[in-house]
């Protein structure tokens with residue numbers, strides 16, 4: 001096993017790209033969707049089931065794991081991969097975003113963020129240096145820079161100041177990360193929806209040099225049109241030969257539109273969180289299994305889907321166990337949604353490799369208009 005991290009761009013079709021990220025813990029086929037494993041578990045899923053959906057890599061959250069069970073405890077127990085029984089690659093977010101969206105009583109300074117735990121009110125500090133140390137203790141393969149994601153809407157000067165702080169933090173993250181063969185540090189582009197600020201951010205990150213580059217600051221309520229408008233220029237401002245990771249995205253049509261615009265990696269809680277709330281994604285659109293119209297329906301969710309929910313159960317059964325709040329409901333619907341999301345990724349990888357992405361995209365959108373779901 002070579003102790004190296006590399007990205008091979010294999011084919012492009014318009015702005016869409018397909019390739020492979022090679023890490024000591026295995027390969028990640030791109031475009032890739034990362035299921036979210038916030039508290040060292042993809043909720044309601046066994047790790048081997050997550051692997052069966054086709055996921056090559058998971059996302060873990062620094063913020064949650066530093067609070068509980070702590071990174072030190074996970075390190076003592078052999079690292080996050082051993083702890084959660086997932087031996088493939090893991091990417092960890094750096095915690096800055098979660099602090100701002102989850103913890104109360106926080107204070108942001110040039111040094112970093114001090115905050116109180118949303119679990120027990122204990123006091124903590126996150127900075128570029130402490131975030132790098134926590135992610136090192138966790139043992140994640142891809143580490144994210146410690147950044148600040150400004151809440152939208154915000155005026156341009158506020159966005160510029162926030163982006164420039166994040167660039168100073170990116171520099172400190174790089175310095176604190178050190179020399180870690182086989183591991184990667186990704187920079188995070190900020191700058192809101194402003195093309196000039198995003199260009200300044202991209203230039204600053206490239207001067208520092210990273211193994212991959214994320215498009216941050218999006219999927220924070222701006223809406224799909226504004227996000228796509230930003231993605232029409234932001235990925236192209238980043239190095240062509242490194243992975244481009246769009247954070248926190250998204251619905252199936254968001255994912256397709258992002259890949260179309262040059263994004264290689266994404267993560268989102270949507271398929272797993274929705275699985276627990278009865279929202280089911282299918283190629284004909286969204287099914288809300290709670291709806292009474294499913295109570296007697298003997299059909300599977302999708303008779304072309306390979307997942308256990310579609311192979312072995314009727315909509316009537318899935319409706320029943322959801323209404324009864326049985327644990328198997330969250331398990332089966334999460335398994336289905338994650339499978340559906342991975343099948344979208346596999347469909348796009350194959351279409352880009354064949355040079356037929358436009359036809360694949362047209363079929364994807366036509367299927368959702370068909371109705372009768």
Ligand SMILES: O=c1[nH]cnc2cc3nc(NCc4cccs4)[nH]c3cc12
Nearest residue numbers: 093097147149216217218219220247248
């Ligand atoms: O700029 C970012 N920096 C570091 N992590 C992020 C995570 C992100 N997740 C979303 N959207 C998905 C959401 C998850 C929870 C609230 S919104 N947008 C995001 C932006 C960033």
